[in-house]
Amino acid sequence: MIDGSLVSWRWVLSALFVAVAYAPPDTVALDFGKVPVHGFLTQGAIYTSDNNFFGESDDGISLDYTEIGLNSRVQLFPDLSVAGQILFRRAGSQSEKELTIDHAFLDYQFLDDFPQRAYLSAGRVKLPYGLFNETRDVAFTRPSILMPQPVYFDRTRRLAVSGDGLMARYEYDLPTSTAYLNVAGFMPNADEELRRAVGVPISDGPNAEPSLVGRLMYETADGRFRLGFTHASLNLSFDTGPQDFLAGGDLKFNFNVVSVQYNAERWSFTSEYTYRKVSFSKFGPLLPNFEFRGEGLYVQGDYRFSHNWLGFVRVEALYPDRGDHSTGGRSAVGKPSRFAYQEAYIMGVRWDLSPNWMLAAEFHNVRGVAALPAADNRDIEQTDERWNILALQLSYRF
Numbered sequence: 001m002i003d004g005s006l007v008s009w010r011w012v013l014s015a016l017f018v019a020v021a022y023a024p025p026d027t028v029a030l031d032f033g034k035v036p037v038h039g040f041l042t043q044g045a046i047y048t049s050d051n052n053f054f055g056e057s058d059d060g061i062s063l064d065y066t067e068i069g070l071n072s073r074v075q076l077f078p079d080l081s082v083a084g085q086i087l088f089r090r091a092g093s094q095s096e097k098e099l100t101i102d103h104a105f106l107d108y109q110f111l112d113d114f115p116q117r118a119y120l121s122a123g124r125v126k127l128p129y130g131l132f133n134e135t136r137d138v139a140f141t142r143p144s145i146l147m148p149q150p151v152y153f154d155r156t157r158r159l160a161v162s163g164d165g166l167m168a169r170y171e172y173d174l175p176t177s178t179a180y181l182n183v184a185g186f187m188p189n190a191d192e193e194l195r196r197a198v199g200v201p202i203s204d205g206p207n208a209e210p211s212l213v214g215r216l217m218y219e220t221a222d223g224r225f226r227l228g229f230t231h232a233s234l235n236l237s238f239d240t241g242p243q244d245f246l247a248g249g250d251l252k253f254n255f256n257v258v259s260v261q262y263n264a265e266r267w268s269f270t271s272e273y274t275y276r277k278v279s280f281s282k283f284g285p286l287l288p289n290f291e292f293r294g295e296g297l298y299v300q301g302d303y304r305f306s307h308n309w310l311g312f313v314r315v316e317a318l319y320p321d322r323g324d325h326s327t328g329g330r331s332a333v334g335k336p337s338r339f340a341y342q343e344a345y346i347m348g349v350r351w352d353l354s355p356n357w358m359l360a361a362e363f364h365n366v367r368g369v370a371a372l373p374a375a376d377n378r379d380i381e382q383t384d385e386r387w388n389i390l391a392l393q394l395s396y397r398f
Contacts, residue, residue: 035072040397042067042139047391050384051369052376054092054154057389065393066090069102069137079109084124087137093375094155102137103162115173125167128182128215129160129230130272131259137161139395143270143300143312144348145362146391149371150296150318151257151272158189159234163211180217185210188234206251209235228259238283247284253277268302275322294320308352318342318370338385342370357396364389 044065048057055062071085084104089095105123126134130151135141147154165186172179187208213232219225232255240248254277261270279291298316305311319341348362369383377383 035074037070037072038398039070040067040138040140040395042393042395044145045392046389048387048389050387051372052092053373053389054094055376057092057376062092064090064092067137067139071102079112081107083107085137089157091154091157092373094373095157100158105167117171119169121167121169122165124162124164125184125186126162127160127184127186127213127232128167129213129232129255130215130257131226131228131261131270133160138397139360139393140358140397143302144314144346145360145393146364146389148272148298148300148314148316149342149344150298150316151274153371155371155373155375158191161189163188163213164208177218177220180219181215182217183212183214185212187211188236190236206236206238209237209250211235224263226259226261226263228257230255230257230259232257246287247282249283249287250279250281252279252281254279266304269300270302271297271299273297278320292321293323294318295322310350310352312346312348312350314344314346314348316342316344316346318368320370335380336383338369338383339372339380340368340370342366342368342372356398358394360391360393360395362389362391364391 042065043063044054046054046057046062046065047060050058052058052062055064066089068088069085071083073081073083075081082105085102086099087102088099090098101124103124103126105121105125107119107121109117109119111118128134132141132143132147132152136147136152136157139145152160163184163186165184167182167184167186170181188211190206190208211232211234213230213234215228215230217226217228219227232253234253234255236251236253238246238248238251240246255274256276257272257274259272261268274296275293276295277291277293279289280287281289283289296316296318298314300312300314302310302312321340344364344366346362346364348360350358350360352358366387366389367385369377369385369387372383374380
């Protein structure tokens with residue numbers, strides 16, 4: 001069954017039907033032979049010395065990391081296009097064999113007056129967040145097999161990747177660079193994946209509430225330097241049921257991300273810092289209102305040995321409570337202190353066998369479990385503070 005919140009964006013499909021029905025015959029070609037269809041297939045193998053990550057990987061090899069996607073973009077009119085992607089993703093118990101509509105939107109360019117361009121997208125839009133959120137769905141455009149966890153949580157991927165709503169994009173060309181502004185108002189993907197990650201013991205929820213994300217980016221014309229700032233406010237609610245001991249309440253995430261990247265001929269430097277605030281409110285006397293403020297940082301260096309070989313090293317740190325890196329204070333209530341931090345040293349290599357095939361491997365030496373998928377590790381007392389990850393990945397695209 002496809003999980004796509006179809007009711008919430010039926011109006012997008014209706015708009016698409018009208019656009020196709022009234023498009024001049026020479027401007028649209030929707031028979032399958034003329035629609036550009038692209039796709040990818042990624043299979044991972046993960047071993048961990050302790051804890052589970054994307055399946056039963058503790059002292060074993062998990063093959064429960066699979067991604068298969070089909071996507072297309074069709075130009076309906078010179079200034080109107082439609083794009084979409086269907087994704088099958090399996091990532092351990094966090095995402096168990098889910099077929100989803102990853103994104104599907106109409107894109108309208110309403111301003112094209114050099115040096116300015118402006119667009120409006122409607123539907124299930126990709127969310128502008130950091131440097132890699134819009135391209136993290138394809139292994140070839142990710143910075144590594146596993147995304148940098150301080151900024152891009154794999155355990156809440158669908159919440160961050162896309163949302164149902166509107167997004168405006170504005171671009172302005174400077175003499176040797178371009179500035180970009182993206183602003184989106186949307187309803188988050190509040191699904192079972194998020195419920196497992198959040199862990200609030202209420203039967204009804206999480207429910208999507210109106211949310212906002214905005215990103216300002218600056219990039220030189222040669223692509224050497226990129227600088228960005230992202231602010232996101234994601235809002236969720238829970239409704240209590242007769243069997244629940246908590247009242248219905250609200251959960252709010254606020255993120256600020258600073259991103260910087262420099263690309264030379266053979267090497268690249270990338271770093272992103274995130275400051276976040278998570279607020280719980282209205283859950284009743286058993287869970288009083290509280291908030292915690294966390295932070296995360298990663299620094300990555302890439303080196304291109306040749307046109308088809310790349311190696312990288314990365315250091316990353318995540319602290320759910322920035323004021324207490326050892327126990328996590330209120331953010332680690334009811335959990336061992338190792339849930340209050342996650343620090344990792346990572347190295348990896350990538351081999352592009354051809355333009356269509358890619359093989360990658362990476363090793364993580366980890367201390368702490370703040371980003372550990374809860375669905376794969378239901379008994380928190382059995383988790384270990386120090387652990388290693390060895391990940392392999394084979395990817396194909398067409």
